[in-house]
Amino acid sequence: MTTPHGSQHPDQPRPTAPSAAEAPAVPPARRNRALGLSFLAIVGLALLAVPRVVLHDLHLIDEGTFVNALLVFVPLVVWIAVVLWRRVPNPFLTLLVVGACYGVFLAAVHLLLWNVAMAGNEPALGGNLVDVDPTVQAFVFRAYTVVSSLFTGLIAGAVTGLVAWGIAALSRRNAH
Numbered sequence: 001m002t003t004p005h006g007s008q009h010p011d012q013p014r015p016t017a018p019s020a021a022e023a024p025a026v027p028p029a030r031r032n033r034a035l036g037l038s039f040l041a042i043v044g045l046a047l048l049a050v051p052r053v054v055l056h057d058l059h060l061i062d063e064g065t066f067v068n069a070l071l072v073f074v075p076l077v078v079w080i081a082v083v084l085w086r087r088v089p090n091p092f093l094t095l096l097v098v099g100a101c102y103g104v105f106l107a108a109v110h111l112l113l114w115n116v117a118m119a120g121n122e123p124a125l126g127g128n129l130v131d132v133d134p135t136v137q138a139f140v141f142r143a144y145t146v147v148s149s150l151f152t153g154l155i156a157g158a159v160t161g162l163v164a165w166g167i168a169a170l171s172r173r174n175a176h
């Protein structure tokens with residue numbers, strides 16, 4: 001309640017500013033409420049997994065090596081650590097979106113480095129489809145690569161999201 005002069009009535013409690021512990025680390029305008037992270041943070045997390053794709057498509061690392069394993073798993077562990085550290089409202093949804101972004105980057109890298117990755121050994125249809133126009137075949141394989149990449153990103157996001165959700169649920173249960 002205010003007085004006729006616009007000041008607060010002396011009997012009314014004064015509103016207090018939130019303490020530093022209560023204030024969000026990211027300004028609310030920049031932080032997506034449903035995801036708990038900004039768009040830039042989501043894209044940044046997705047980009048952490050891109051170097052392995054580039055190095056693999058350039059034939060600079062091979063599957064089954066220690067370096068490859070690090071480049072596969074460290075970004076996923078970072079994804080989980082960040083959503084747990086930031087205490088996002090829904091770790092599964094947040095990491096599913098990160099995975100979707102990663103899938104887009106994965107598809108883009110595969111398409112951009114297609115000729116290098118295939119090293120002159122373009123895939124071709126076989127059997128009754130061997131006579132299909134090479135341009136159509138190239139389109140089919142590249143479209144498949146895009147769909148496969150998006151699916152891979154979504155699966156990575158879903159699995160890490162389930163892990164983060166489980167850890168968050170256990171942490172909340174143990175805190176009570």
